[in-house]
Structures are given as C-alpha cells and as structure tokens.
Amino acid sequence: MDKKTLKDVELGGKRVVMRVDFNVPIKGGVIGDDTRVRAALPSIRYVLEQGASLVLMSHLGRPKGKGYEADFSLKPVAEHLAKLLEKPVAFAADCLAADAEAAALKPGEILVLENTRFYKEEEAKVKKTDDMTDEELKAKKAELKEKQQAMAKQLASYGEIFVNDAFGTAHRAHASTAVICRYIGTSVAGFLMEKEIRYLGNAVNNPERPFVAILGGAKVSDKLAVVKNLLDKVDTLIIGGGMAYTFLKAQGHDVGKSLCEEDQLDYAREMIAKAKAGGKQFLLPVDNVAADTFDAAAAVQTVGNDIPAGWMALDIGPKTTELYAEAIRGSKTVVWNGPMGCFEMAPFAAGTLGVCRAVADSGATSIIGGGDSVAAVNQSGLAEKMTHISTGGGASLEFLEGKELPGVAALNDK
Numbered sequence: 282m283d284k285k286t287l288k289d290v291e292l293g294g295k296r297v298v299m300r301v302d303f304n305v306p307i308k309g310g311v312i313g314d315d316t317r318v319r320a321a322l323p324s325i326r327y328v329l330e331q332g333a334s335l336v337l338m339s340h341l342g343r344p345k346g347k348g349y350e351a352d353f354s355l356k357p358v359a360e361h362l363a364k365l366l367e368k369p370v371a372f373a374a375d376c377l378a379a380d381a382e383a384a385a386l387k388p389g390e391i392l393v394l395e396n397t398r399f400y401k402e403e404e405a406k407v408k409k410t411d412d413m414t415d416e417e418l419k420a421k422k423a424e425l426k427e428k429q430q431a432m433a434k435q436l437a438s439y440g441e442i443f444v445n446d447a448f449g450t451a452h453r454a455h456a457s458t459a460v461i462c463r464y465i466g467t468s469v470a471g472f473l474m475e476k477e478i479r480y481l482g483n484a485v486n487n488p489e490r491p492f493v494a495i496l497g498g499a500k501v502s503d504k505l506a507v508v509k510n511l512l513d514k515v516d517t518l519i520i521g522g523g524m525a526y527t528f529l530k531a532q533g534h535d536v537g538k539s540l541c542e543e544d545q546l547d548y549a550r551e552m553i554a555k556a557k558a559g560g561k562q563f564l565l566p567v568d569n570v571a572a573d574t575f576d577a578a579a580a581v582q583t584v585g586n587d588i589p590a591g592w593m594a595l596d597i598g599p600k601t602t603e604l605y606a607e608a609i610r611g612s613k614t615v616v617w618n619g620p621m622g623c624f625e626m627a628p629f630a631a632g633t634l635g636v637c638r639a640v641a642d643s644g645a646t647s648i649i650g651g652g653d654s655v656a657a658v659n660q661s662g663l664a665e666k667m668t669h670i671s672t673g674g675g676a677s678l679e680f681l682e683g684k685e686l687p688g689v690a691a692l693n694d695k
C-alpha cells in the first residue's frame with residue numbers, strides 16, 4: 282500500500298473527518314443488515330481511542346439530491362452506532378451546517394452528519410435533458426463542479442485529518458470521497474479501505490500462482506474491461522453465468538433463448554484469441570442446465586453447448602462444475618466476481634454452489650467481489666472459508682478492470 286493509512290498519522294487531540302460506507306438497507310427507520318456499520322468499527326474505535334474527535338459522513342441510498350428525505354436519513358444509523366459503541370453519538374441534521382456541532386466535539390467524542398447525498402453537488406452528476414443544448418449542459422456541469430468544491434471545502438472545515446474508509450464509493454470522485462482531499466491537511470486510508478486495497482491489489486498484481494479468475498453474472502458488457510485486464514494477469518480465466526452464452530455463440534454454438542449479446546460477439550472472439558495468444562487457459566461451459574421459462578418451476582434439462590431452440594441456459598451443468606472445480610483446486614490465488622447461474626432459484630444454484638465449495642476447499646487465497654457472488658457465498662454458508670469478501674461491488678469491479686480509484690488516488694502518498 283503506497284498510500285498513508287491511519288497508523289501513519291498522529292491522531293491525539295486532532296479533529297478527524299471520516300468518510301464511511303453506512304449505505305445500509307433500511308426501511309421505516311429499521312436497519313435490515315448492519316454489516317457495513319460493523320465493518321467501519323475498527324477505524325472508528327481506533328480514532329476515538331487515540332484521543333481524537335470524530336466527524337462521520339456517508340451517503341445512504343439514492344435520494345433526489347434536493348434536501349431531506351425521511352427514507353434516506355442517517356439518523357437511525359447514528360442511533361444504532363451509539364448502541365454498538367455503547368457511547369453517545371451526536372447527530373447533525375444538515376451535513377453542510379454542522380460547524381457548531383463539529384467545533385463542540387471533545388477528544389473521544391463523535392458526530393454523525395446527515396446523508397451527504399441530500400445535496401446534489403455531492404455527486405455533481407448532470408443528466409442531459411432533451412431540451413438542453415450542449416452549451417447549457419457544459420454550463421450546468423461547471424456550475425455543479427463549483428458547488429461540489431464548495432461542499433468539499435465545507436466538509437473539510439470540520440477537521441484537520443481526513444480518513445476514507447468507504448471502499449464501496451472509492452470508485453467515485455464525490456465531494457465527500459475525493460474532492461475533500463484538496464481542502465484538508467492530511468488524507469489517509471482507514472483500516473477497511475486498507476484491507477480491501479491490500480487483498481485486491483496483491484491478488485491482482487502480485488498473485489501466488491496459479492492464479493485463477495472466475496467471472497460470471499448476467500452480462501458480458503458489464504465485464505468487458507475486467508475480462509481484458511485479467512487476461513493479462515491470470516493463468517486461467519473461468520467464465521460462467523449469463524455472460525458465458527455470448528462466448529459460446531461466438532464459437533458457433535446455438536444458444537436458444539439464453540442471454541446473449543449479439544453486439545459483443547466480436548469482442549468475445551477477440552478475448553478467446555487473446556487468451557490463446559497469451560497461453561492462458563480459458564474455460565467455458567461444456568454442459569448447461571436449461572429451462573423452458575425463466576422460473577423456478579420451469580421444466581429443466583441438462584444439455585451440451587448447443588442449447589435447444591426455445592430453451593435458455595440458467596446454470597452451468599455438472600460436468601462444467603467439475604471442470605471448473607478441478608482448475609480451482611490446483612490454484613493458489615482465486616478472484617471471483619459474478620455467479621455461475623441464476624443461483625437465487627434453487628434449480629439453478631448447483632453450479633454456483635459447486636464453484637463456491639471448490640474455492641472454499643482449495644486452500645487458495647480467495648477474494649470474492651461483487652454483490653451477487655457475495656450473496657451466493659453467504660447463502661452457501663462457506664463465507665468463513667474465504668480469505669477476503671469485498672464490501673464494494675462496483676469499486677472492486679473497477680479495481681479488477683485495472684482502473685485507478687479516485688477515492689484512493691486522492692489520499693496522501695506514504
């Protein structure tokens with residue numbers, strides 16, 4: 282890790298502003314799953330124990346960016362945090378008017394700011410409407426950028442040290458994630474951020490070999506850059522899930538009603554050729570579980586790589602699962618993003634669970650990223666056996682694409 286982390290700065294008596302990922306599922310003020318809040322506790326506790334005061338900020342959900350919306354308030358999360366920490370947690374109802382509350386904090390005290398996305402300038406995203414000219418669009422963007430800088434400056438004024446512990450939004454250059462670093466003395470990574478970067482970074486850039494990447498999920502088009510980047514790094518690339526059928530079609534197979542992106546066939550051929558030229562093992566299904574409708578109660582049959590007309594492949598078949606398991610068993614590093622089939626429906630879960638079991642039993646360093654593969658691993662009951670389960674779907678995907686994450690890039694170098 283070439284960025285400064287919490288351990289590299291003197292915190293005693295300092296005022297710390299920390300971006301966390303408190304974007305939890307919440308309904309009617311009740312938190313459905315507090316994993317993300319708990320994941321931030323090590324950094325929070327450390328800062329408080331070192332004798333600093335702490336201002337926490339986060340987004341929650343997708344509010345309109347036009348002010349307060351009760352459904353997206355962080356107040357219940359602040360209350361929950363107080364229970365977890367067993368100490369009072371103050372709350373500021375407007376993240377950009379918290380000067381007095383922040384100034385009043387004593388060492389060891391903590392303040393949570395209201396949802397940063399109640400302000401449009403947090404993201405500063407501009408949508409082009411039909412009646413907007415290019416000039417107007419440009420002017421709107423510039424105006425929002427300026428507001429974003431003012432917002433970042435205000436958030437920065439609450440402290441002297443910025444800590445980014447929100448890996449889940451590290452791929453976004455928002456006011457509270459990246460822009461703030463321009464206006465505050467020191468910017469460092471929190472423990473969760475550090476862990477994510479270390480595991481993902483080591484796996485991708487310095488893997489113990491053989492290095493196997495498993496990619497699945499619905500669409501090839503979501504993973505174009507990931508396939509390309511990983512092909513340069515891995516020894517074996519395994520493809521499953523809906524995206525496999527574009528590759529099979531590119532090889533001349535009939536895919537029936539399976540997911541297939543016709544506009545990606547050339548890309549798929551190019552990737553197969555790239556793998557061959559690079560001497561990489563590129564594994565595609567050899568059999569499939571096909572259904573006549575997209576339904577858990579559909580008629581089901583196991584078929585080869587030519588999917589009968591009117592049928593859709595919704596999972597890899599048993600021979601494929603075994604083929605993939607064998608490659609995984611021989612590996613020392615595994616990166617997995619995306620399920621092998623529609624694992625949410627029991628008849629199409631076997632492939633994903635089989636791969637999950639193989640990863641768990643492999644003894645390899647295993648990094649799981651992406652919301653759906655994380656859900657599948659949790660469903661399998663094998664989560665404990667994985668080396669690292671990433672908390673950031675989009676961010677981990679962009680990391681695997683080889684992109685620099687703006688929230689990380691903006692932190693101070695060691």
Ligand code: AMP
Binds near residue numbers: 522620623
């Ligand atoms: P993603 O968000 O791209 O990782 O895709 C995850 C989704 O892909 C899950 O909801 C799966 O149900 C779905 N999926 C996986 N395999 C298939 C398949 N063969 N056909 C259609 N959808 C699939």
